[in-house]
Amino acid sequence: MTDTLFTRTPRSALPAEFHLAWDTLNGLTGDATFVEVFSQHPSMLDFVMNKFYGPVFFGGQVDNRYKQLARLKLSLIHGCLTCNKQNVPGALAAGISQAQVDAMDDFENGPFSDAEKAVIGYAAQVALTNIEGRMSPVLFARLRRHFSEADILELGTAMAIISGMAKLSFVLGLVEKEAYCPFAPDAAA
Secondary structure, eight states, rough: OOOSSSSOOOOOGGGGHHHHHHHHHHHHHHHHHHHHHHHSHHHHHIIIIIIIHHHHHHHHSSSSHHHHHHHHHHHHHHHHHHHHHHHHHHHHTTTOOOHHHGGGGGGGGGGGGHOOOOOOOHOOOOOOOTOOOOOHHHHHHHTTSOOOOOHHHHHHHHHHHHHHHHHHHHHHSSSOTTOOOOSOTTTOO
């Protein structure tokens, strides 16, 4: 379970409109702290759950499969256990195989198409841990073979917001971390 300083709102006290988000998160991860804390600001929770995650990951012009690959790569790099508990099933549901999930650390040699490798490489550049991340001409050309510039912007925006939400979730103690998470669990006060 997470260790947050914020007040949690139990499911029984949540507005009915957030029960599905609580049920989904708790069902995937066993911990709905994110929903319980963000319910303190219902319009922010609505934005994150309904106006961001839904439209960005399940809407837009870029196929959900690519977004799920990017999302999974980011959570694996960041070491967010709560995210990984959601993102592995999300990736599998989007048609990504278990062999592909298992090959994320060495994606260039894994069972991925060139388009998938380009997206995963893009995610590695956007990751919070990659201070010097950049869109090189080689990566841009690789992405452009499969995606329009608008698609690349959509993917990047989704990854940037996911990375920012991961950082916020770490800072606020809303998620569990993997043992290898580079973000110290007990940061100085």
